[in-house]
Amino acid sequence: MTVDIKIGDIVRLRKKHPCGSYEWEVVRVGADIGLKCLKCQRRVLLGRAVFARRLKSVVSQGGQDFSLRESGAG
C-alpha cells in the first residue's frame, strides 16, 4: 500500500506510544517519515515501509477531517 501523506497531516498508528497516544502529526516527508506525537510532542523517524505497516488510518489531511476513512484492510 502506498500512502500519500503531507506535512501537517494527522495519522493514527496501530501501536500506541508509551504516553498512551495513537495520533501523530507528520512533520517530515522524505526517505523517512517524521512524526510528532500529539500528546507528548516526541519526534520519531520511520522508514516509509515501516510507516506504511504501522499506519492505521489518516485522521485529517490538509485541514480536512477524514476520520471516517479507514486505510488498509487491517
Ligand SMILES: [Zn+2]
Ligand atoms: Zn507520545
